[in-house]
Amino acid sequence: MLKLAWRNLTNEPTRMAISVTGIALALVLILVIAGIFAGSEEFAVAYIKNEPAPIWLMQSGVANMHMSSSYIAPELIIEAEQIEGIKDITGVLYTGGNLESGEDSILGYIIGVNPQAEIGGPWKLVEGRQNPQRGEIVIDAELAKRLGVELGDEVNLFNTAHKIIGLSRGNFGIGSSLAFINKQALSEWMAVPPDASSFALVRPDVGIDVDALAARMQSELPDLNVMQQAEFAASDIDLIRQMGVDIIRAMNLIAYIVGLLVIGLTIYTATLERSREYGMLKALGANNSRLAVVVLSQALISAALGTLLGAGLAYGVADLITRISPDMLILIDPEYVLNQIPILTLVTGIAALLPASRIANLDPMIAFKA
């Protein structure tokens, strides 16, 4: 029966190709949307993960950087610096802003860093320098390409021209692009004291137990939230995941419905055109369940091929898009691909119901009609 199913499918290679492609594309949709969120997670926590600061300070009640606001008064930083075991604390300011060049505009996060600070700025510089003075800016090299600017050119931020003094890497993501400007200049813009911060990066002394230090800092700084680096990054990832879960579910539902209809249409028409043959098999004694197995096998084969093609295409599409648009990182998790298989199997089973019921209602006498 499996052989019959295979033959029925491959008898019309073009139709099979179209339907397998349709199923594959539905899967691509599912994998790409999940991949977009997974990719944006990567970019969103890049700053937290790449800065060499095991401990982060932020306003009490704040536990995220992405889509967040935080304010640390200068005196709290001073208080924190008194705690034993700390090598240094680097405060940065953090706000949203539009980087503009001509007609192009990219929304991202602006980080105000002290030019003298060792950390807090771009962690990978490809050109220029990274200690922006007033009126200067460091942006991602890919972002510069998108805006059509180079080192030495100017971009507009807050209606003020900023000269590009450095090009960095790894700071260009959808909705999470980073640009670095002078902290003092930004503090004036944000109408906060120059020594105020949004977040503070803490480097412990060598040999200090980071867990113990973090706990101690939290107990001594009740007006701040003290988070370790991994925990802080995980918090942002969790945030993005929670934001994405509903959309992903909604898109998946729609894509699976389309996939179901494509499989259903293919198998139904394949069944229709072989009505006489199925009738003949019935006349020869094949029972409905046996024939249903043929139909289901056809559906499963189509779905399996569609899955393989879809997975392959999804990785290809992800790679291509990231090459064309580096801010759109699409990460496809193999485990997520495998998790779709049970759902696809269920969808395929449902799609096979209509053609199977049609066969069940076939009159074996059709075999005798001219």
Place this chain on the structure above:
Amino acid sequence: MSVPLARRNVFFQKGKLILSVLSIGASLAMILLLMGFREGLYSALTAYVDNLDVDLIATQSGNEGVVSANSVLPGRIHNDLEELADAREAGHIAVAGVIFTVDEDKSPIVLVGYEPDSGLGDPWNLGDGRYLEQDDEILLDTWLAQRSGVAIGDTVELLSREFNVVGLTKGTASWMAPYAFVTLPAAQEALGLVDSVSYHLLRLNNRANLDTAKDAIETRFPNVRAIEPDQIADTDRRAIAAVMDRPINVLLFVAVIIGVAVMALTSYTSIMDRLREYGLLKAVGAKPLRLNVVVIQESLLNSSLGLITGVALAYSSAALIMAQWPQFNVTILPDSVWKIAVLGLIMTLLAAILPIRRLDRINVLDVFKA
């Protein structure tokens, strides 16, 4: 031809017709829903500004959005602005993106601090409860409250401060960042805005001239821009679009290819079912162009029915989605329907290529087979 062969072929097998139309309809609906999702996202994000019943908004120059920017202005210029603009009413608000956390559930929100006494900047649609009276009170979006398991009378924590939920708003939901409202002093304190606000809101006297008011303000305060609400909404839309359009366009592209594949499958299957009949027509003298026209007519008929089904599916799905998941605002504009109709036409013609090519290769001698 007088005999409507295409129409007869399409309507001959009801089961297949239903499947085909549903498949095409589902794939077109998917495209419409994606477009509607995009439109709805932007509308949801600009909902506050769209519903602000003011004539002018004074914002920090270079920060001319509400969702996409962090404007900071001194509170003390309030009276000057009122006088310069010849305003009958003036108010100010603080706006910032923060994360709302209840247990493990996180949600980015746009926090608006407004002055309950001023009557400006308050939520435009209070579903349940009452408006703010105290600084320790909060208005939450209805969906956000439901999602977080919070009801009127509960206490929630935001930026380490406790707020009593006194009302639930409508029209403020968004999967990206719903709105929440506290009093202005509460927002200033939580956000560290000392004597600062984000925006000044102005309602002008009837005799006042908008352009004159703008000029007066911007001349007196060069770092202030006086803009109309819809301009701010426009800035926000463009900023968000610059971020969101790319990933949505990727999904739209895949959805369109799926649609073409589904249409191709439908047309191709239809031809293959009738290969012998088309062979017969060729044998008795039908010109290739005539047969191609029949194929295109069949495809157009299927697609038209699919379009009607797709539009109906899209609108009803949108209503269902918004009822079930209020954080998704799906706005299908009539404009989108026209675009889909044109796109559908192009897709149909593309999809007809394969079956037409197949027709060319028909072996007319098959008509002699018994």
Place this chain on the structure above:
Amino acid sequence: MSAILEMESVSKTYGKGHAAVQAVDQASMKIEPGEIVLIMGPSGSGKTTLLSMAGLLLKPTQGRLLINGEVINGKSQRQMADLRLRTLGFIFQAYNLLSALNARENVEIVLNMAGNGGKAASTYAAELLDKLGLGSRKHHLPADLSGGEKQRVAIARALANDPQLILADEPTGNLDSKTSEEVMELFCHGMGREQGRSMIIVTHNPAFERIADRVLWLEDGHLTNGNGRTNH
């Protein structure tokens, strides 16, 4: 009056070199107006190939084909299609009706293809069916017709554009003996033979001999007349 169809030493070879198969070898025949010519022969003798060439569906590898004295070799596919539409009519063993069209529409569609549309075509199609005894079955789909009825619809379709030559391939192959008789009667008296319409009938059924003017025999691709002599 010239012959409607002339085949001069027509051959058809499939394949090349060692794999070449000569389906028809140097066949010649002339079909005069009003003639009914049978082509008989064993299975695999090339009858369908010969009929296909006569019906302008297959190009000969060698030889000349003439319709009403005009050489057809070298004409384009478009011109051949036009000739088939206006000069020839086809009747097949498997009827080959369009399943989504009713009986009248199956006849009417070939009228449309020849540029005749509207009510006139519809009325004429109905008249043809009436003449063939299918007046009450005009609006039925092929699935609802018996074998004999289907073949009569096919006959009406073949007659619709007033062809000079009708080609029939095993027209009674799927019919019972009684229905076959009825169809043969039609071929004899209802096909316009008196008006000069000719027929080529490929068949295994010897009963057709009584209505034929000539019987040709095709075996291993060689066409001979009924008494074993090569046909000219």
